[in-house]
Amino acid sequence: MPLTLGSVVERFKKKFSVSGEKSAAYGSHIPGGYSRSSLTFGPHAIYVERGDGQYIDTIDGHRLLDFHNNFSCTILGHNHPRIREAIFDLVPKGFSFGNPMEHEHQLAKMLCERIESVEKVIFSCSSSEACLSAVRIARANTGKNKIAKFEGGYHGLGDPFVLSIHPVPLLLAGPATRPKPVANTAGLSTTSCEDVIVLPQNDLEACRRILADNAGDLAAVILELQCGAGGVIRLDEPFVQGLGEILRTLGILMIVDETITLRAAYHGMQSLYGVKPDLTVLGKIIGGGLPLGAVGGRAELFRMNEAGEVFHSGTHHGHPLSTKAGIACLEVMNEATYDRLNSLGHSIQTELNRWAKQHDYPFSVNGVGSHLGYEISDRPGRVYKSCRDILAYSNEEHMQIFAFEMANRGIFPMYRGQIALSEPMTAADAQQFIRVGKEIIEALYGTKQ
Numbered sequence: 457m458p459l460t461l462g463s464v465v466e467r468f469k470k471k472f473s474v475s476g477e478k479s480a481a482y483g484s485h486i487p488g489g490y491s492r493s494s495l496t497f498g499p500h501a502i503y504v505e506r507g508d509g510q511y512i513d514t515i516d517g518h519r520l521l522d523f524h525n526n527f528s529c530t531i532l533g534h535n536h537p538r539i540r541e542a543i544f545d546l547v548p549k550g551f552s553f554g555n556p557m558e559h560e561h562q563l564a565k566m567l568c569e570r571i572e573s574v575e576k577v578i579f580s581c582s583s584s585e586a587c588l589s590a591v592r593i594a595r596a597n598t599g600k601n602k603i604a605k606f607e608g609g610y611h612g613l614g615d616p617f618v619l620s621i622h623p624v625p626l627l628l629a630g631p632a633t634r635p636k637p638v639a640n641t642a643g644l645s646t647t648s649c650e651d652v653i654v655l656p657q658n659d660l661e662a663c664r665r666i667l668a669d670n671a672g673d674l675a676a677v678i679l680e681l682q683c684g685a686g687g688v689i690r691l692d693e694p695f696v697q698g699l700g701e702i703l704r705t706l707g708i709l710m711i712v713d714e715t716i717t718l719r720a721a722y723h724g725m726q727s728l729y730g731v732k733p734d735l736t737v738l739g740k741i742i743g744g745g746l747p748l749g750a751v752g753g754r755a756e757l758f759r760m761n762e763a764g765e766v767f768h769s770g771t772h773h774g775h776p777l778s779t780k781a782g783i784a785c786l787e788v789m790n791e792a793t794y795d796r797l798n799s800l801g802h803s804i805q806t807e808l809n810r811w812a813k814q815h816d817y818p819f820s821v822n823g824v825g826s827h828l829g830y831e832i833s834d835r836p837g838r839v840y841k842s843c844r845d846i847l848a849y850s851n852e853e854h855m856q857i858f859a860f861e862m863a864n865r866g867i868f869p870m871y872r873g874q875i876a877l878s879e880p881m882t883a884a885d886a887q888q889f890i891r892v893g894k895e896i897i898e899a900l901y902g903t904k905q
């Protein structure tokens with residue numbers, strides 16, 4: 457019997473019925489049952505009891521192979537001994553002070569050594585805050601007010617960013633070559649859409665025109681080299697290099713948000729492009745699974761912070777447990793570990809793409825390193841260059857079926873087309889993803905010889 461969304465959701469609800477009950481019941485105290493709207497996975501979130509290595513055990517009594525990894529954050533998987541030791545070492549000494557601890561500096565030094573463009577670093581609790589700080593630093597240093605972001609770009613929950621992550625409704629989003637900001641949440645300040653310019657992905661000439669028209673007001677452009685939450689779209693290398701030249705000429709700063717993409721390469725994804733952004737936002741893996749964000753960049757851009765002219769503070773910024781766990785995580789993530797994990801990701805991508813092409817299935821896997829995106833499109837061989845391509849060509853119903861059915865068959869991907877690998881994963885785990893992925897595509901489109 458072919459897979460239908462209805463039947464897949466029914467089996468999901470049955471398999472994860474305890475999670476369903478909790479989601480509904482906990483709504484009595486938390487709106488929606490949990491504090492992150494992104495946790496909803498189809499009908500509801502899947503509550504977890506514990507995680508170990510590459511697995512999570514759900515409250516419903518199922519063990520799932522975790523290709524979600526908290527939206528790509530837990531690159532060492534769960535309960536990794538090195539993270540555990542780092543935390544246990546600190547806990548008896550106390551972990552919340554109105555004083556700095558030395559390992560905050562140690563982590564900052566590691567980041568400066570790894571990422572060429574990063575000469576100084578300030579920490580926050582999350583990348584959302586780090587993105588807001590980066591914008592403030594850019595405004596302070598340029599004396600300009602507006603920022604630009606890309607359609608499809610995600611930079612956390614700050615007002616300037618929760619727009620045009622998904623340019624929907626498309627009717628309000630303007631032409632592809634001159635996009636208009638579209639609010640993706642109620643409650644944005646009325647000036648958010650006026651102060652933010654939206655750029656089209658991978659269209660250099662359109663970006664050149666828009667940036668030139670706004671250069672007098674624009675402090676910075678913030679971008680992901682490979683988007684995640686807005687749909688896994690990679691910016692082309694010549695595009696990013698061309699953009700860098702335009703920004704230098706126009707006196708606009710470049711902020712590269714490497715919250716996810718630091719997992720692509722030991723020196724950051726920017727090292728694969730040979731670009732040196734003015735500022736870099738970091739998060740997720742730098743806290744080893746604990747809450748941490750950071751802004752790094754050219755030393756001179758932090759002079760106003762040093763002079764006390766740019767305010768940057770928060771009770772838990774650079775939290776001792778997070779920075780300690782972050783050091784442990786980055787120590788494990790040495791160049792050899794990056795290579796191994798990236799080659800596992802590569803094996804998933806190449807095998808599934810080879811198979812889909814051979815059998816003419818409208819399925820593809822893209823992405824860099826250990827953070828990959830999959831799409832089920834309107835035709836085999838479709839290449840995506842922008843988030844508007846996703847809106848135009850993806851089969852959303854089949855994308856939902858794929859994600860929920862993965863969970864039904866023991867694998868937990870991110871909802872809407874993303875997966876992230878973790879260090880404990882083996883070739884057998886990659887093979888399991890490949891096998892289950894093929895089974896689901898065959899169930900949707902029929903078996904082909």
Ligand SMILES: Cc1ncc(COP(=O)(O)O)c(C=O)c1O
Pocket residue numbers: 527581582583584585587610611612613680684685713714715716739740749
């Ligand atoms: C590229 C990017 N920037 C910023 C953020 C916001 O990070 P946080 O959830 O730590 O606030 C995210 C989160 O997924 C992200 O993917």
